[in-house]
Amino acid sequence: MRIRVARPDDAPAVVALRKTVYPYLVRGVRSTRKMIAEPPPEEGWTAFVAEVDARVVGWVTAQRVGWSSTADVGDIALLHVHPEHRRRGIGSALLAAATDHLTPLGIRRMRTWAQPDSLPFARRHGFEPSRELRYSALNLDLAPALLGPPTGVRLRPIAELDPRLLYAANSASAVDEPGDVPVDAVGYDSWRYDVWENLGLDKAASTAAEVDGEIAAFSLVKRDGDRIWSDYTGTVPAYRNRGLARLVKTAALHRAAADGVRVAYTSNDEANGPMLAVNVRLGYRPVASQWSCLAELG
Template sequence: MLIRTARPDDAPGVVALRAVVHPYLVRGVESTRQMIAQPPPGEDWTAWVTEVDGQVVGWASAYRNSRTSEPDVGEISTLHVHPEHRGRGTGTALLTAALDHLRAIGARRVVTWVRPESLPFARRHDFAPSRELRYSALDLRPAPPAPVAPEGVLLLPAAGLDPRRLHRADVASAADEPGDVPSDAISYASWHYEVWENLGLDRAASTAAEVDGELVAFSLVKRDGDRMWSDFTGTVPEYRGRGLARLVKQAALHRAATSGVRVAYTSNDEANAPMLAINTRLGYRPVASGWSCLRELS
């Protein structure tokens, strides 16, 4: 077993591993390669792989959370370990590398995400379960009907938008999203890299609602072939309660389906009742669950 820093050429192996371990997560080869080759600015992002006989059998990344005003928060992405290589120290080796990196960059609090069956492993490493997460899927065959926008609301593809307008709507919508730390400090530079320049972003399917010249709701689509991930759907606080989140999400799903997407995935905090209700009405079904877990670093 060899653990080493990830290289861009590891992207195909990482995506193949993810398809086995977490088939409901969507990030394609090119966007994974992009992240390894050009990490997000200001996050001290680093990733590692575990390799056996030239095959990637483990993956993890660790980074500074640059989306929150809380100081010294680090995150570890969901550990990926191939089922045939578990119980051999692979997960522990990856976790140790990630924690050492977070200590080195000054993190004092760590957030990670695990499947329910991995909670004993997390507890053994001093992580405490915090919030439950639901993963859901929607079959887009046949395509959802195109919604009819109410008077005064324009539905616009992200492809024709000024990204700064979309960033402002994202910041306003995400500030009170349920989570272990608030997403209230999303810089434009980080957002532009992670969202707008992401090679998986389908700008033609991603949809925003405009009212009186202001972007007030949006639904982002990240795509890998015929699979998509609803990256974030949000409404600025002043315009909530008008059905705009469901409107933009249905429009985005319709546009994605008509361009060849066959299944959509998403995730939600179990405390986010409004978004869970929207997804249920759109036809999403639960396919997996997870937990955020917290640990303090000395």
């Protein structure tokens, strides 16, 4: 076994590994390759793979938490090992590589995610569970009917939008998003990289609700084959409690289904009652859960 920095050519193996461990996560080969080759700006992003007999059996990413005024938190994301290669020290070695990467970045706290059966591993390495995340799935053959928008609301695919308008709506809607770290400093360049230029973003299916020339709500979906990931659905605070989140998400799901998508996945913090209620009404059903876990560095 050896741990090394990920290379763009690892993308197919990384995606295959992810589908084995996290079948409800959606990120295709092209966007994974780009992420490795052209990492997010200004966040100190890197990724490591674990190899056994030249086969990728483990993966982890590490970076400074972006989009937040809290600058000393680092993310160790998607640490996972193939089921056939667990309990051999691979996960610990990947975690050590990620931690060593974060140390010189001035990181004081670290956040990672663990499935319930991995919480003992997290605790052994100094992490304590913080928040529960629910993963849900929807068979799009069972998606609810799409109703017409209310008077004064226009539904538009985001492909028709000025990205700066969508960025402004994203920034405004994310400020009170439940989580360990506030999402209160979304830079345009970082947002454009993470969202608008993501190769998996389906701009024809992703939908926004426009009111008086402003983006009031939107639902973004990323696609890989016949699966989509409902990446983020948000409503600008001034337009909440009008049913717009459900409206745009339903429209995005119908547009994706019309183009051959069969199943949609999403995730929500268990404290995000309004969005969980929207997803339950749309027919989403829980398929897995994870916990965010926090630790002090050093």
